[in-house]
Amino acid sequence: MLDVKDAAITDDYIDPVTADPREFAAKVNAWVPHDIVLKDAWFPLAHSFAITEKPVRRAIYSQPYFLWREGKTAVAAEFHPSEGLQGGKSEFTDAAGRYPVIEKYGYAWCWFGNPANAAPEHIPSLPYLPEDGGLPLHMLGTVRFDCTAPLSLENLIDLTHADFLHADVVGDEKMDKETVEVFHDSETITMVRTCVNKSVAPIMRRFGGVKVDVQQVRQVIRIYLRSHAAIAYGRFSPGDNVQLFHPCVPETRDRTRLDYAINTRNVKKTNLFRYLMPKASYKVSRQDSYMTSPQSPRYMQPEKRKDLHSPLDEAGQKYRVLMLALAERQARGDFAYHVNVSADCSEIIGYDGK
Amino acid sequence: MAEAWWAVARSEEVTSAKPINVDIGDQPIVLWRDQQGAVHALEDRCPHRRTPLSLGCVLGNGMIQCGYHGWTYDGATGHLKDIPNLKSDVKFPALYRAIPFAVAESGGFVRVCLDAKAPAPLLVAKTLPLSGTVNVALEHEHYIAALFDDPSLVLAIKGVRFTPYLLAELAEHEGKLVLERSCQWAGFHWPSPFSSDFPITLRIATDPVTGECDLLLRDDGFRPLLFATLAPVPAARGVTQIRWRATLEDNRHGMRAKLLGAGTPFSVHSTIDGAALRVLKPSASIHAATLRNEITARSAQTSAA
Structure with missing residues (x-):
């Protein structure tokens, strides 16, 4: 379905966020996420536990992936094993019709792009997930968003939506002060939201043993642009930290699959929050989809009418521009990574291992 | 639309007992089957007084006869072949005809193309029950x-x-x-x-x-x-x-x-x-x-x- 061109490594990278304010604004408003198909990326297509001898079928931008185990090794192929290798094999697979696969962090990561460019260092750093997996099943799950993957991520990186859409789970907008900082490079964007004296998240009040009225909150969203995968890390005081991995796999350009992991091993075993927080995804994802599903068709075609923005949209705006810049770079044949996304990002997200 | 083949009927719907009317967009079409089993398609309009040919009948010779004044048309060409009340063997000019359409039947469907000279479509071998x-x-x-x-x-x-x-x-x-x-x-x-x-x-x-x-x-x-x-x-x-x-x-x-x-x-x-x-x-x-x-x-x- 898609062409794969050879990577052309260039060192003349110009930061699209700082290059030209007018161009930046134009790109923010030229956002047609439906048209963005980034290649040469690892996607966490399945939890490791889901891969057995029986093939399961997954997709990235409609490109078929069949995953199963041969012995203990996970394999991914373009065709169902009962079909065998078909004549129409794409450029995404090797001569045997197989994709590069790596198991890490409890996921089978499959490469979408030129197989020759698949390298382990392009797998994102996820500091709070055990590299060899092994999280209990109650911390893992699958939810789906009825929208295009970049809209899911733009929704995530603007956490002010949570105060309204998910107020019954994570708390409302009442707080004394809110600051948002945004950091980026060519492959990632990181948003840090600090809230002073924010109303306590109901799920923490009811099940997490938090008895006070307000919390100090530091929330970090870090998106690995190509992989459409995000870290959502929240520090709550008082309260337990929330360690969510939020990968948005674009099964098609208008549907997103999310095989999430919420590592609540940091929470006491006697605390219900440890078991219920991962299940909150079922509620939160439907709340998100309630908004992003009708939003999605409205971002499928270019529009002359511009979106309106507030200062709180900085992260979302930069996310748009960085995604477009990557897409434009790939359209020119440049698929190179200019940063090492697998380098430990603990310091960036403020994760101290606890 | 002109060159497309439209599945306008299931095979069992088209018989020699009674013509049927179908449409492709705004074009009404009459369909019937002759005694040899071949399906014919003409515009569903008698060129004489514009009445639907589908209100007529299929004759024993496989032609369709308008129910209003009996004008009778050949299914393959649409040419007028008979005006019964004339009681003569007069040959009618080529202008005297209903517009014919191309017909193909396979896989249990009758397909019609509005372009009578269109190449035949691919045949479908299997008829689903x-x-x-x-x-x-x-x-x-x-x-x-x-x-x-x-x-x-x-x-x-x-x-x-x-x-x-x-x-x-x-x-x-x-x-x-x-x-x-x-x-x-x-x-x-x-x-x-x-x-x-x-x-x-x-x-x-x-x-x-x-x-x-x-x-x-x-x-x-x-x-x-x-x-x-x-x-x-x-x-x-x-x-x-x-x-x-x-x-x-x-x-x-x-x-x-x-x-x-x-x-x-x-x-x-x-x-x-x-x-x-x-x-x-x-x-x-x-x-x-x-x-x-x-x-x-x-x-x-x-x-x-």
């Missing part, structure tokens, strides 16, 4: 879009629930518009938005011009369970006429798949839920028009070359 015809008060393009975005609005497969999730979005494949939708068996189960995998899929391959679709239901082992052909044709007043044929695969694995054979495995709705349709968000269908245009433009270029 289950069949039906419905008239739906929805324009052809919207009907196809509804099928793409939510098949449950237009059809039902026994025991099958369509999910909002696609394994392959609408794309061109060998000249057709193809998508594949994840499905669940009906009944109590984990909701689709929280399901990791689905046991069945429905593949829909659609002709970009006519919207005629081949449907393939298969299980997660890639084994076929049901085949169907859905032939929507634009008719008068924005109605879409749908003829369909279907068959179950004999060798179906699993209890739910086997139960497909009990009762009516496949049906097409004769009405569409307007309330559900109004709020149906365009998804799979949204690029259909662009894809159609690309395919037809390429086809036109190829023909010109």
Whole structure:
């Protein structure tokens, strides 16, 4: 379905966020996420536990992936094993019709792009997930968003939506002060939201043993642009930290699959929050989809009418521009990574291992 | 539309006992079968006084006779052959004729092309045993879009629930518009938005011009369970006429798949839920028009070359 061109490594990278304010604004408003198909990326297509001898079928931008185990090794192929290798094999697979696969962090990561460019260092750093997996099943799950993957991520990186859409789970907008900082490079964007004296998240009040009225909150969203995968890390005081991995796999350009992991091993075993927080995804994802599903068709075609923005949209705006810049770079044949996304990002997200 | 072959009738609907009327858009067409079994298609309008030829009858010689004044036409050419009350053997000028259309019959469908000189379509060898015809008060393009975005609005497969999730979005494949939708068996189960995998899929391959679709239901082992052909044709007043044929695969694995054979495995709705349709968000269908245009433009270029 898609062409794969050879990577052309260039060192003349110009930061699209700082290059030209007018161009930046134009790109923010030229956002047609439906048209963005980034290649040469690892996607966490399945939890490791889901891969057995029986093939399961997954997709990235409609490109078929069949995953199963041969012995203990996970394999991914373009065709169902009962079909065998078909004549129409794409450029995404090797001569045997197989994709590069790596198991890490409890996921089978499959490469979408030129197989020759698949390298382990392009797998994102996820500091709070055990590299060899092994999280209990109650911390893992699958939810789906009825929208295009970049809209899911733009929704995530603007956490002010949570105060309204998910107020019954994570708390409302009442707080004394809110600051948002945004950091980026060519492959990632990181948003840090600090809230002073924010109303306590109901799920923490009811099940997490938090008895006070307000919390100090530091929330970090870090998106690995190509992989459409995000870290959502929240520090709550008082309260337990929330360690969510939020990968948005674009099964098609208008549907997103999310095989999430919420590592609540940091929470006491006697605390219900440890078991219920991962299940909150079922509620939160439907709340998100309630908004992003009708939003999605409205971002499928270019529009002359511009979106309106507030200062709180900085992260979302930069996310748009960085995604477009990557897409434009790939359209020119440049698929190179200019940063090492697998380098430990603990310091960036403020994760101290606890 | 002129060069397309439209499946305007199921074979069993066309007999020599009585002509029938169908439409392709605003063009009314009369169909009948002669004594040798060949199907004929003329404009459904007697050139004499514009009455529908379908109100007439099929004569023993296979010609169609207008029920108003008895003018009689040859099915293959549309030429007027007789005006009974003239009581003469006069030959009529070539101008005296009803407009004929090209006809082809295969796979249990009668197809008509408005261009009488169009090359014959590819023959379909197999006639699927289950069949039906419905008239739906929805324009052809919207009907196809509804099928793409939510098949449950237009059809039902026994025991099958369509999910909002696609394994392959609408794309061109060998000249057709193809998508594949994840499905669940009906009944109590984990909701689709929280399901990791689905046991069945429905593949829909659609002709970009006519919207005629081949449907393939298969299980997660890639084994076929049901085949169907859905032939929507634009008719008068924005109605879409749908003829369909279907068959179950004999060798179906699993209890739910086997139960497909009990009762009516496949049906097409004769009405569409307007309330559900109004709020149906365009998804799979949204690029259909662009894809159609690309395919037809390429086809036109190829023909010109």
